[in-house]
Amino acid sequence: MKRILGEAEHLVRLALVAAVLVVIFFAIRRAVVPVGFGKYGHYRAPSLDDIRARPISFAGHEACEACHDEVVKTKVAGKHAHVNCEACHGPAAKHADDPFNNQAVKPDPATLCVRCHEADAAKPKSFPQVVSREHYGGSGCGDCHNPHHPNGV
Amino acid sequence: MELNRRELLSGVGKFIILSGAARAALENASGAPGVDSQYRMAEHWWGMTIDVGKCIGCGNCVRACAAENGVPKGYFRTWVERYHVSGADLEHPQVDSPDGGFNGFPPRQVGGKNFFVPKLCNHCVDSPCVQSCPVGATYDSPDGVVLVDEKYCVGCRYCIQACPYGCRYLHPTKHTADKCTLCYHRITKGLTTACCEACPTGARQLADLKNPNDPVHEFLRSNNVQILKPYMATRAKVYYKDLDGAVR
Numbered sequence: 001m002k003r004i005l006g007e008a009e010h011l012v013r014l015a016l017v018a019a020v021l022v023v024i025f026f027a028i029r030r031a032v033v034p035v036g037f038g039k040y041g042h043y044r045a046p047s048l049d050d051i052r053a054r055p056i057s058f059a060g061h062e063a064c065e066a067c068h069d070e071v072v073k074t075k076v077a078g079k080h081a082h083v084n085c086e087a088c089h090g091p092a093a094k095h096a097d098d099p100f101n102n103q104a105v106k107p108d109p110a111t112l113c114v115r116c117h118e119a120d121a122a123k124p125k126s127f128p129q130v131v132s133r134e135h136y137g138g139s140g141c142g143d144c145h146n147p148h149h150p151n152g153v
Numbered sequence: 154m155e156l157n158r159r160e161l162l163s164g165v166g167k168f169i170i171l172s173g174a175a176r177a178a179l180e181n182a183s184g185a186p187g188v189d190s191q192y193r194m195a196e197h198w199w200g201m202t203i204d205v206g207k208c209i210g211c212g213n214c215v216r217a218c219a220a221e222n223g224v225p226k227g228y229f230r231t232w233v234e235r236y237h238v239s240g241a242d243l244e245h246p247q248v249d250s251p252d253g254g255f256n257g258f259p260p261r262q263v264g265g266k267n268f269f270v271p272k273l274c275n276h277c278v279d280s281p282c283v284q285s286c287p288v289g290a291t292y293d294s295p296d297g298v299v300l301v302d303e304k305y306c307v308g309c310r311y312c313i314q315a316c317p318y319g320c321r322y323l324h325p326t327k328h329t330a331d332k333c334t335l336c337y338h339r340i341t342k343g344l345t346t347a348c349c350e351a352c353p354t355g356a357r358q359l360a361d362l363k364n365p366n367d368p369v370h371e372f373l374r375s376n377n378v379q380i381l382k383p384y385m386a387t388r389a390k391v392y393y394k395d396l397d398g399a400v401r
């Protein structure tokens with residue numbers, strides 16, 4: 001060994017120690033930095049999959065329309081044609097997944113309709129509004145209007 | 154146990170090689186269950202359009218967001234503000250937002266200009282929140298959504314202070330920063346966001362700016378479109394149509 005390296009042996013030893021330190025640095029770095037960190041940027045790439053894997057609670061109107069085609073036919077000619085089902089019925093993903101064990105919500109027109117149609121100065125002028133107390137006191141909206149096709153009475 | 158130098162060095166070498174191999178295997182096995190691999194991040198660039206003239210302040214978006222994302226009571230990922238600008242004082246609008254509009258608004262008939270403004274994370278291209286995060290827990294996804302890695306967030310609240318729009322909060326039980334994800338778990342499945350799904354007037358529309366057939370391009374071309382606080386140079390991607398100059 002000494003004969004081959006000659007006077008440089010002490011330098012080789014130093015270089016070996018330095019190489020071991022570099023290897024240890026990268027080993028610690030691998031152990032500490034989480035998997036996928038830096039793949040797309042300064043963050044943990046699998047976090048995107050974590051967020052994507054969260055469950056949904058709104059099924060989307062396409063899922064509703066796949067079964068309830070009779071409601072689609074009623075709605076399409078009315079003023080509520082572009083109001084999605086879950087805007088009034090609430091989140092229905094569980095119902096869409098298993099319709100027989102999970103009932104969809106039938107909202108109460110007495111509290112539902114005024115949320116949108118109670119008159120307010122901040123609402124767009126073209127939006128149909130009523131002062132519910134004066135409009136037809138004492139009775140629910142559903143007595144006169146069909147929520148799926150509310151045109152006229 | 155006697156350990157000579159040769160054994161120690163070879164042992165350390167083996168450990169490093171094996172741990173590297175195990176790690177490579179782990180990385181290949183990544184991908185959470187229930188994630189659709191058909192979705193290509195490079196093909197999307199998400200934002201939202203809001204037609205202020207269509208918002209009726211019903212609060213459907215606020216309730217839908219809470220139901221979809223489990224937003225704790227009293228905290229908001231999206232909320233609705235009601236503006237009242239009197240003719241005399243244009244610089245100081247009166248703004249109310251009871252419970253963020255969760256239960257709608259108490260009806261009011263007053264003069265002047267009145268309108269609703271829905272708000273949410275603007276998913277800025279140059280997000281102050283992302284720049285201020287010291288640990289890399291909040292980030293811009295490759296498809297343009299600002300997200301929080303709740304496993305990595307240390308709850309320091311820097312991002313909450315940095316957001317000029319007040320769109321972030323510290324989750325009261327998780328103790329991590331929380332915010333609108335633009336329903337990332339929905340839009341990557343081809344669905345729209347919960348707030349857009351529940352909006353009865355179509356005032357909110359999810360927009361994919363990389364999709365040439367998305368109506369957002371016509372919306373941006375042919376309308377008077379503003380973003381909030383443009384002087385902050387955040388390059389916000391929530392585009393408001395016909396926004397009153399009084400809105401902050």
